[in-house]
Each structure stands twice: as structure tokens, then as C-alpha cells.
Amino acid sequence: MQPVSVPRPSPSADDMPGEDEPFALERFLPYRLSVLTNTMSRAFARMYGERFGLSIPEWRVMAVLGRFAPLSANEVAERTAMDKVRVSRAVARLIKTNVVDRTTDATDRRRSALRLSRTGRRMHDAIVPMAREIEAALLAGLTPAERETLDRLVTKLMDQAVQLYRTKAKKAED
């Protein structure tokens, strides 16, 4: 992997992306968020991976099962915002490593019923504090008020992004 040294946005944080100014990638929000997220994800991937032999998808599955089990694969997919292929694969590996137990739903034999095994629960409970620690470190520089604001803004952006994704999809289908 490349050394993490991210190009900094120019200090002049002008409001609007001036209409005819040259396009500045390093000030472009989608780009910045992508870089931020990738850096973050790598840090987490490293932690989950080295300490527990987990990928991020696997950890996500564990996280939701830790809270809501039993869940079907589809329910896991919804709660983790992953597609069913990823869930299927993550679950397969977690079963093979005895982290997750799978039974079939009694009333609908298509559905599975997934839950953490005893081992899985122990891992989960060991990981959670570390994850929280990293999140805390990430947010270390922000005041409580700023955190709240960030939370709110991210929610707004998520809404808009979904909108955007849908409309772009629509246009494509026409």
C-alpha cells in the first residue's frame, strides 16, 4: 500500500466551488470523503484483521448479530448495508471458523437463523471496546457540539446521496 500522506486542501476554504475556477480535486467533497473513508477503513481492517483475523464485512455481521440475533441473511444485509453476496460470503467464513452458528428457520426453510456462537460472543465483546476506542481517537479533536453537528450533517448527506443514487439510476433506466 502507498504511504498515507494525503494532499491537503488549500487553506483558503472559499465557500462555493467557483464556477470558472480550475477544478480542484483536493477540495471536492466526494473525493475528500472517499480518501477519509479509505484511510479509516484501512486502519480498522488492520485492527480487525491482525488481532482477530476478520475482514470488515465479517465484523459487521458479528456486530449486528451481537445485538439482534437471530437474524436471517437478508436481515443481516439490511442492517449492515451490504449486498447479499457479501453477506453470504462473510457468513460462510464465520461459520467455518465457528464464530457464527446457523440453523434453518422453523417456519420457512429458505431462511437461515444466524447467531453468534459462544466463541463469537467472546470475540464480539473483546472487539467492541477496541472499536469504540478507535472511534474515540478519530473524534478526539472535536468538541461534543461538533460531534453532534457532524452526526447531523452526515445524516443529511446520506439522505442526499441516496436520493442522488436513485435519480441517477432512474435516468439511466429511461
Next chain:
Amino acid sequence: MQPVSVPRPSPSADDMPGEDEPFALERFLPYRLSVLTNTMSRAFARMYGERFGLSIPEWRVMAVLGRFAPLSANEVAERTAMDKVRVSRAVARLIKTNVVDRTTDATDRRRSALRLSRTGRRMHDAIVPMAREIEAALLAGLTPAERETLDRLVTKLMDQAVQLYRTKAKKAED
């Protein structure tokens, strides 16, 4: 791909991720940012892809060349926060499609000198307004003040993320 319908954080936006409360993935900042970024990236990928036959890495290369050419591959890598493998491949495709011209640096024959071709420039100039439009749509719900705050907070997070990545890397090497 899975339908984009993101699980919403519970309305109670409590400040700190309570120590012994169950771990709530949907309130976990790294997760939320990842979901946001992926949704956004897919929207962009679709636009670049359908309208111009470009991937995101390819567009990033075009964007920095549009502003700073000539650049070497390494310089492109720095400015796009991509690793050299990705840059190499993106550039290769852009050359094949006559979007980018490559010559070799006169004073150092290892280095390339990359710049947009005439065609590439036209594409670039056509894409920029669309990219700005999407960004604007994304930010539509935010006041100018909120945008400034967002900008500031994202910068802080990026700094922390890099720190984090580094320290985690260090620990791993010890």
C-alpha cells in the same frame, strides 16, 4: 447491486457511545461514513461510467492533469491519493483511449510526463460542471455555514485518521 436503503440511526442521538450499552453499528461513525461514501461513489461511478466510459480512478487522473499537467505518474499518485499501481492502470487505459498523452521526461528517462490530449481536455471540461452539479446536489440541504463546518470537521477527521493509520501500522511492526 443491492437496493440503496440505508438503515437509519435511531432518533435518539446520544452524545457518547455509552460504555456498556449494546454496540450499535448504525451509530458507529466509521460505518456511517463508509456507507455514505460508498453510496456517493456509486452515484459518481455511474455518471462517469455511463456518460464518459470512465472509472473513478481514471477521472481522478484526468482531474489533476487538467489542472497541473505535465505530471509524472508519481505526482499523479500523490495528488489523487491513489497508489502507483492504480495510477499506472488508469493511465494505461487513458492513453489507449487517447485521453492522455505520455512523453518521457527529458532529464530523467524513468519518469513520464503526462498531460491531457485535446480530446481529454474537452472531456475534462465537459465533466467538471457535471461533477460540480452532483456535489451541489449533495450539499443542497446544508446552509453555507454548515458547509464550512463540514469542511473543517472533515479536515480534522482526515488528520486523525492518518494518525490512527500510522500508529496502528507502528504497533503492527513492533
Next chain:
DNA sequence: TTGCATTGGTTTCATTTGAAACTATTATAG
């Protein structure tokens, strides 16, 4: 019932990705 559409989930295949190995060129130590 019996067919047909739907849903839950897995597998296949092609593409993308990144780490490590590799080639070519330049820099530097002896």
C-alpha cells in the same frame, strides 16, 4: 391441486484491487 412468480441464499464469472516481484534508469558509495 398445479403451474408461475417471488423470495432466500449460493455459485459462477468477469472485473478490480493491492502487495510483491520485476524491469529500467538514475544516484551514490567505495
Next chain:
DNA sequence: CTATAATAGTTTCAAATGAAACCAATGCAA
């Protein structure tokens, strides 16, 4: 000057990814 190290960039190989095809079980309409 060599020889060794370092740098620029490409290629190789294995793993991750996602769309589409697929299999199995259920729902539903005739």
C-alpha cells in the same frame, strides 16, 4: 569508473467484489 542502492513505473498473482445465473422453498392465482 564500478557496484550497490534507490527510484519510476509495470506486471504478476492471489484475494475481494458484484452482477447475473442459479437452486431451493414458499406464495399465489387459476
